[in-house]
Amino acid sequence: MRILGIDPGIAIVGFGFIDKNGSKLTPVQYGSIQTEAHTPEEERLLHVYEGMLELIDRYKPDTVALEKLFFNRNVTTAMSVGQARGVLVLAAVQRGLSVAEYTPMQVKQAIVGYGKAEKRQVQEMVRMYLRLSAIPKPDDVADALAVAVCHAHSYTLNSKINEVLRK
8 A cells, every 4th residue: 555644834745655565664755845935825835736746646645644733823824734735635635545634643652652752753763664764854754754654553453443343
């Protein structure tokens, strides 16, 4: 199964494609879609949308996992990121993909085993899980890979639970 993890943003969208084969996770491609500051927001959203469609068409994921938005301070930033998240979900759904969402705490719990883990701990565990030589930069890329790994773990658990419930 190929999973696309996304860390939504208006300036930087982190993405990470991983393949899950049994318990083995393999990185396929990761990086970011970046938009220019001081560009009209509608142009930035179009760039994010078209960039995501291009990535989905090129790497053909089976499912998409996004980090749920959590903002406690800047409402303006929350609105912009929320709009970017909307076009990212739209791109996935237009390509017929299922979309799962995880809170930052759920991602930390799945990756580190502790829901209040530090960002650096999560990044180091992602590096180890995927056998990467270095932590991906910018942080948004490492976050996107963490969401993909979280989904890989959650998918396995949810599949087993559903299998038991069907019996």
